[in-house]
Amino acid sequence: MEHKNQNIHSIYSKFLDNRLPAKEISELLQKMEHLSDGELEQMVAEFMDERESHPVPGEEESLDRILLSIRNLRLSEPSNHKISFKIYRRWIAAAVVLLVPALVFFVFSQKAKNAGHIEIAAGSVDIAPGRDRATLKLANGTEVYLDTLHAGQDKIKQYGASISKQGNGELVYMKLGDTETAVVEYNTISTPRGGRYKVLLPDSTQVWLNASSSITYPTSFAHAGARLIKLEGEAYFAVKKVSDGKGKSQPFIVSTDRQKVTVLGTHFNVNAYADESSVRTTLLEGRVQVNSDAILRPGQQAISFSKTLEVRDVDTTAFVDWKNNEFNLKTSDFRTTMRKIARWYDVEIIYDQSAPSTVKLGGWISRDKNISSVLKLIQKTGGVHFKLEGRRVTVTK
Structure with missing residues (x-):
């Protein structure tokens, strides 16, 4: 590395004595900007060793002058390269008042700023988040676009x-007449990519549908021994406990391609997207049975792979982030997170050959943000870059 050819102790001493010209400081910063993260960390380690073997008198008293020098240097550059003086002060004070770590922090900050810029192709615009929209398909084949219904006025009778x-x-079902003699019909509510919807089923069970999902259910549960729902995609259920009229609780069953979840009254989330490698049922309250293999307690998740089922203890909030209108970037792997983004913003994800298969992510962000805000947060990891062109997001190294 180029900095190894410099006498770090000499540079540091000159800086404390205010004998390091601004030009040399600028050149040092430029050199550091071309170092990898590992090289920067090694530079800090080398400086720590040098500082211990050659202590510099008056180091503490020189802190404010160091900070002021850096601040004045940065103020002389274009505004998009400035960093808050308060941020320097707070970070350096917490970093044992060292010059080189301060400069390293500056370089990392600059990299993060540059990494945060999302390239939007000419003629393209930022993409707004999804919204409440869904299609109700009645038993007779009629389709109703729910976002066109007038709240409290338009009624559909079956x-x-x-x-x-x-x-x-929210879409609400109200009983009409004698449900015991009513003809049972099956409806389907489906959300598109970029959509979500909440439904109150005939038994007063609440269902939140995520983007690109659907449920098929009867208009009445009166005749059924069990309340059977078919799910594709992802939904959160708050199941109402119901008696079958004979003193027994009427089970509520959610059926997916790999799981059958049986409950009496509880809160749980089922993720059963066709493009995911597994189906996951996460229990928040109550008790559920998944297939015939496992009974979950709150805080557990049943994961069905192609041939196996596993039960794990999990942080449930991480798996219902979408219901709370957030993206949790901490627990999902990079490609899974990108699929979530694709569904919510209705975009196509294209991976360049240089695109990494994994990126270490962290943090939360609201799903009410435009797509650029979410991509910026991910891009600040420094391991990936995005280009937005129409409804296509290209991922590169």
Whole structure:
């Protein structure tokens, strides 16, 4: 590395004595900007060793002058390269008042700033987040676009039920007449990519549908021994405990391509997207049985792979982030996170040959943000870059 040919102790002493010209400081910063993260960390380690063997008198008293020198140097550059003086002060004070770590922090900050810029192709615009929209397909084949219904006014009538949209956007089923003699019909509610919806089923069970998901269910559960729901995609269920009229609780069953989740009354999330490698049921409250293999308690997750089922203890908040209108970037791997983004913003993800298969992510961000804000947060890891062109996101190293 180039900095190895410099006498770090000499540079540091000159800087404390205010004998290091601004030009040399600028050149040092430029050299550091071309070092890898590992090289920067090694530079700090070398400086720590040098500092211990050659202590410099008056180091503490020189802190404010060092900070002021860096601040004045940065203020002389274009505004998009400036970093808050308070940020320097707070970080350096916490980093044992060292010059080189301060400069390293500056370089890391500059890299993060540059990494945060999302390239948007000419003629393209930032993409807004998804919203409440879904399609209700009735048993007779009629399709109703729910976002076109007027809340509290438009009503859809079927045997034994009246369907309407509430002021909060929720779709609600109300009983009509004698449900015991009503003809049972099956409806399907589906959300597109970039959509979500909340439904109150005939038994008062609440269902939140994530983007690109659907549920098929009967208009009445009165005749059924169990309340059977078919799910594709992802949904969160708050199941209402219901008696079958004979003193027994009527089971609520969610069926997916790899799991059958049986409950009586509980809160749980099921992720069953076709493009994911597994189906995951996460239990927040109550008790559920997954297939015939496992009974979950709150805080556990059943994961079905192609041939096996595993039960794990998990942080449940990390798996219902979408219901709380957030992206949790801490637990999902990079490609899984990108699939979540693709569904919510209705975009196509293209991976360049240089694109990494894994990127260490962290943090949370609201799903109400435009796509550029989410991509910027990921890009600040420094391991990946994005280009937005129309509804296509290209991923590169």
